[in-house]
Amino acid sequence: MTFRPEHELHKRRFGRNMGLGLTLVAFVVLVFALTVVKVQRGEPLQGFDHTYEPALLPKEETQP
Amino acid sequence: MSDTTAYQGVTATPYEPGFGDYVQLLKPRVMSLVVFTALVGLLVAPVHLHPVEAFAAILFIALGAGASGALNMWWDADIDAVMKRTARRPVPAGKVAGGEALGLGMALSGISIVMLWLATNWVAAALLAFTIFFYAVVYSMWLKRSTPQNIVIGGAAGAFPPMIGWVCATGSVSVEAFLMFALIFMWTPPHFWALALFMKEDYHTAGVPMLTVTHGRKATRAHILVYTLLLVPVALGAAVTSIGGPFTLAVAVVLNAWFVIGAFRIWRRDEAVAEADKYAVEKAFFRFSLLYLFLHFAAFLVELALKSAGLGGW
Numbered sequence: 001m002t003f004r005p006e007h008e009l010h011k012r013r014f015g016r017n018m019g020l021g022l023t024l025v026a027f028v029v030l031v032f033a034l035t036v037v038k039v040q041r042g043e044p045l046q047g048f049d050h051t052y053e054p055a056l057l058p059k060e061e062t063q064p
Numbered sequence: 065m066s067d068t069t070a071y072q073g074v075t076a077t078p079y080e081p082g083f084g085d086y087v088q089l090l091k092p093r094v095m096s097l098v099v100f101t102a103l104v105g106l107l108v109a110p111v112h113l114h115p116v117e118a119f120a121a122i123l124f125i126a127l128g129a130g131a132s133g134a135l136n137m138w139w140d141a142d143i144d145a146v147m148k149r150t151a152r153r154p155v156p157a158g159k160v161a162g163g164e165a166l167g168l169g170m171a172l173s174g175i176s177i178v179m180l181w182l183a184t185n186w187v188a189a190a191l192l193a194f195t196i197f198f199y200a201v202v203y204s205m206w207l208k209r210s211t212p213q214n215i216v217i218g219g220a221a222g223a224f225p226p227m228i229g230w231v232c233a234t235g236s237v238s239v240e241a242f243l244m245f246a247l248i249f250m251w252t253p254p255h256f257w258a259l260a261l262f263m264k265e266d267y268h269t270a271g272v273p274m275l276t277v278t279h280g281r282k283a284t285r286a287h288i289l290v291y292t293l294l295l296v297p298v299a300l301g302a303a304v305t306s307i308g309g310p311f312t313l314a315v316a317v318v319l320n321a322w323f324v325i326g327a328f329r330i331w332r333r334d335e336a337v338a339e340a341d342k343y344a345v346e347k348a349f350f351r352f353s354l355l356y357l358f359l360h361f362a363a364f365l366v367e368l369a370l371k372s373a374g375l376g377g378w
Contacts, residue, residue, distance in 0.1 A: 012082040016082055019086075
């Protein structure tokens with residue numbers, strides 16, 4: 001069985017899909033990189049983990 | 065339906081745009097100028113961003129500029145179709161439907177503004193939103209078709225990128241950011257009026273009220289000279305701020321002297337002389353105007369490098 005040569009229209013569609021796909025991948029990579037930078041730069045995070053943490057209390061509550 | 069008939073059907077399908085056609089909607093040449101000036105604004109700022117944040121900021125400023133370009137192509141398709149310089153743009157050439165240009169422009173506007181906000185700060189994002197609105201609505205929809213001052217006021221849209229770059233880094237506007245804005249703002253009228261002098265027929269055919277069409281070429285030549293003279297203090301003023309230095313000032317003096325001489329030569333000429341040499345002086349002035357802006361912003365970068373080597377700055 002022989003196939004007809006690919007039509008120019010299909011080539012253009014493939015190029016468009018490929019371009020859009022690569023753009024979306026680049027966008028995801030950029031958002032991920034931005035997230036890593038923002039998180040690394042932020043203050044150290046500390047949350048409630050079911051134990052008493054004096055450091056998390058407001059200052060006036062820790063002072064006698 | 066057999067494979068053969070499907071293939072024949074495909075042959076009869078009207079033109080489908082390729083990826084490059086959508087890229088053309090974003091005016092890549094204008095984007096390159098936006099990228100360069102925004103990058104300079106960001107780099108010369110006293111606060112430094114992380115390289116990833118800086119890259120994202122420049123990318124989304126450029127994307128915002130591209131979005132406004134797509135909106136402009138959607139709105140101005142009728143004008144573009146009758147002007148030689150713009151007839152091959154994707155919408156008038158029939159490669160991309162007007163509605164697609166509108167959709168792409170709106171979507172990219174939203175993405176670029178939100179992402180610039182997340183990557184940097186809300187002031188920069190608000191400035192980008194205003195820039196897109198100014199170019200697409202104030203300039204394209206209102207000024208361009210209604211007043212010969214279209215280029216003067218509309219030039220603000222192209223002048224915002226270095227200010228946005230600066231604000232991305234610092235979070236606020238300062239005199240340096242304002243002078244970089246003013247440099248492009250004051251440069252735009254002589255640049256486009258020089259183009260209009262040797263492209264007058266295009267604007268006339270399209271019914272765009274350029275100064276050459278409404279007030280004639282003699283008045284346009286006088287306007288070029290006046291705006292070029294007004295540009296001088298702005299350019300020299302930028303060179304004596306914190307982003308300038310002796311090197312920038314020297315470059316500004318030379319460039320502005322040359323620019324004023326060019327404007328003076330344009331002002332002295334009449335149409336007969338210009339026709340005789342096919343607008344050689346006007347074309348040379350237009351070409352030099354591109355170099356003028358590039359070298360001014362390049363000088364800020366060189367001054368920054370000199371400063372880091374302990375040589376430049378005031």
